[in-house]
Structure formats: C-alpha cells, structure tokens
Amino acid sequence: MTSNESNFRLLPALDRVLQAEALQPQIDSVGLNVVKQQARAQLQALRAAIANGEEDALDWIGSEQFLAEFCQAIANKVQASISDSLVPVINLTGTVIHTNLGRSKLPAEAVAAIELAATQATNLEFDLDSGARGDRDSHLEGLLCELTGAEAATVVNNNAAAVLLVLNTLAAVGEVLISRGELVEIGGAFRIPDVMKSAGCTLIEVGTTNRTHLADYEKQITEATALLMKVHTSNFEIRGFTKSVSEQDMASLAEARGIPFVSDLGSGTLIDLKPLGLPYEPTVRQVLEAGADLVTFSGDKLLGGPQAGLIVGSRDFIQRVKSNPLKRALRVDKITLAGLVEVLKLYLDPDRLLQRLPLLRDLTRDVAEIEGLANALLPQFEERLAGRAEVEVRACKSQIGSGALPLELLDSFALVLTPIAAKGETDASLLRLAAAFRQLPKPVIGRIHDGSLYFDLRCLGDSEELLGQLASLEV
Ligand SMILES: *Cc1c(COP(=O)(O)O)cnc(C)c1O
DSSP states (O other): OOHHHHHHTTSOOHHHHHHOGGGHHHHHHHOHHHHHHHHHHHHHHHHHHHHTTOOOOHHHHTSHHHHHHHHHHHHHHHHHHHSOSSOOOEEOSSBSSOGGGTSOOOOHHHHHHHHHHHHSOOOTTBOTTTOSBOOTTHHHHHHHHHHHOOSEEEEESSHHHHHHHHHHHHHTTSEEEEEGGGOOEEETTEEHHHHHHHHTOEEEEESOSSBOOHHHHHHHOOTTEEEEEEEOOTTOOOOSSOBOOOHHHHHHHHHHHTOOEEEEEETOBSSOOGGGTOOOOOBHHHHHHTTOSEEEEESSSTTOSSSOEEEEEOHHHHHHHHHSHHHHHHBOOHHHHHHHHHHHHHHTOHHHHHHHOHHHHHHTOOHHHHHHHHHHHHHHHHHHTTTTEEEEEEEEEEEEETTEEEEEEEEEEEEEEEEOOOTTOHHHHHHHHHHHHHTSSSOEEOEEETTEEEEEGGGOOOHHHHHHHGGGOOO
16 A cells, blocks of 8 residues: 555545534524535645645644545635625715616615516416407606607616617618717727627718718718617716707607607606706606707606616607517516616606615715715724824815716715725735725625725615624734
C-alpha cells in the first residue's frame, strides 16, 4: 500500500459527513442532494490536497475535531451557494428612478394584488359574464382610456417593446420620418436607429441635430412614408439655437397626408407635475389631444408602477397592434397586469396619490424634512466613522432619473463622507468606504462625487434600518 492510499483512509466517509450534526439544518432546508454535492466536492479537494502532499497534518484529519470543522466548512459553502442574488438595497444615490436599482417601488395596493394574482387562478383571459375566452388587456383598457382620453389601449413588457411593436405594426416595410435631434440612445442598448432596424423599418432622418422644421418633414414625405414619429429625447437636451416641431403641427401634417403619427414619450406622465413642484412634462392626454394616433410610455418610470410598456390611442391602430403576432411574444404576464391595474387606480384619486404612490412621495419629499433626517443621522455616522471619515450634512441635488426630465434637479440633502487618508491614498480609501457600505446586510448605495461619498437621503425609507446596520460596517 502506498502512503497516499493509507492517508486516504483517514478521509471521513461521505455517509459519516452527511450524518454530522452541523449539516442537519442545511439538509432540512435545502435537501440532501445539494448538501451531498457540496460534501463530495470538499472531500475531493481534500483528497487532491493529500495526493499533492499539501496536507501535512494527517493525524489531525482523522480526529473528531477535524470532522466537526470540515462539516462546518461544508455548511458554509452550502449557505453561500444558495444565498440570494437579487436582494433589496438602500438607494441613496440621489437618482429616484434608478434603472440599475429597479426603478419604481410599488405601492402596497399593487403588492397585494400581485400576491393574489400569483397564488390563485384568475379570470386573466376569461369573460365571467359569457364564460367565453376573454382579453387580458380588458382589465386595464378602460382605466387607461379614462386616464388619458384614448379610445383604446394595450400593454406589453416594457416601453422598448411598445416602440418595437408599434413600428413593426405600422411601418414594417415602410419609411419612418424622425428628426435627427431625436435619434437618441436611451441606455441599455436602446437606440432608436437600431430599434427601427429590428422592426423592419427604414429610418429617414429629418432636419438637423439642433433644428428641425415642419417643412423638413414635408419635403421627405413620399409614397413610401409609413409613419411620422416623435421621440422624447429623455436623457439629454440640446440648448441654444434649437427648433423642433410641435406634436400639433406634426399631427396636422400627418393627417393631411394620410400617414399615422406616433409619439414615444418614454417616461410619460398621467398628471400635471407642475403643481407638485416638479418640472413640466406633457401628459399623455395632452399629446393625444394634440393629435397623436398612438402614444407609447413606460410603466415604471414617472408612472411609478411595474415594468411595462403602455400603448394608447385610436381604436383602429390599437386593434392593428393587438393583431400583430409580435404582441403575443411581448405581452405582459398576470403579475405585472395585476400590479399595473392597482397603480392606475390610484391615479383616479389624485388627492391621495402623493401619499400612496412611493415614487411621487419620494419625488415630492419636503427638502426641510430631508435636511432634518440628515441632521438626525449625523451623530451616529460621525461616531461610527470617527478617525476614518469626516461626516457632514450638505445640500445637494437629486435627479429624477431614467431619462425623465434629465436636466431638472431637485433640492435635497446628503450625508457626505470624506475619508481621512494619507496623500495619494484618498481615491483608494473612498472606493473602500463605498465598498464597505455595499457589503452591509442590506447594501447601501451612494454616489461618489468630488472626493466624497454622498448619501442623498431623499429615498431613505426606514432610518432605523440604516442606523442598525452601522455596527456591522467593516471600515
Ligand atoms: C426609457 C425610454 C424607452 C424605453 O423604455 P423601457 O420601459 O425602459 O423599455 C423608450 N423611449 C424613450 C424615449 C425612453 O425614455
């Protein structure tokens, strides 16, 4: 017998490992298979270490104490392998509708409806009066029409899908006229020219980047023109010597030439934001009244609902959109639908909307309240970070985000953390500080600006939860 073979005999048997006390809770929670797999992998690693002569304390391997520690290591591996990947975080970036952090938080009403739809059979596509097959859009079409003045409405997975579907339906083999100033990239690979190509349309650029006139559209209209389109420039703004054509003028031209006119609003809002102290955005109703045949907008930007793409407008065009086979591929599921309906219902009662819709609550949060919150949190941050970082309360600006009203900033307050570090070390210590907050049980995400870590408190819900975590901060 070689010495390796005799050494392998010291390895605990798989069965013995699986009977160890330390692993029983794991087996109960995730099942024998997962634990067995992990135990096998650990035994194999140990065997390889022995074979390579890397394991010198061989006597130790045979001991009870070793077995206990070995099993604990397996338990830790199992825990790590099943720990959640998608977790809640605390968004202190100052960007309210943050695409990378999941955009809108849903109101309680929507969450309750989602739970019902998720756990029970529903009349999703079933007409309770006739007992015949129904239409899933029927659950929100009436609401959307009431809130926007549209004749008809439908909904798909997100606004990118809505734009794709509308283009493919109305202009699959035709030309789409769009202003050069509106050929935007929204982020996350959504570029208007690429979407046009995917939809099968030919893009015809009209005017120049900074100025486009009605006559520019007129000049380009030919037999092949299938659609006039206007796209909200969302995440950028051209300033200075600019000119764009109003929805009204585009709609009149389109109507005179018998061509449909579509406006992609991107964010899209159902209510006038001005009285809430927010910047002006045309509402979906206004754009329809200006004469757009179809309007597309997102469910999870300014609307404050679940991810969805809403299409509203004339009955005829909506019918064509709904008959496109792509609609079936892009349709929303029952869970989104249930949440969206509840969010739309909140809009029927504008007086209470601000209290009930988390997005609007965050966007309209009183700046004095945010300042008070920052001052209340300051002492505990100072204490926890003493010697590591200076902490102060500073006025800052929040962004609405997600391409909604990009240049408009909201007054807010932040806790500003500036690392105390040796010269040449400041960047590294700033990154380490930001990383330490991201490693907390509920990760805290701030924004690095001007050599400091900013925690804009506009979107902070539960301050006790934030403070409670400071003890586990590793700085
Ligand atoms: C955000 C945006 C989109 C894409 O909407 P999603 O809901 O993110 O798919 C399309 N067009 C405009 C103008 C946008 O701002």
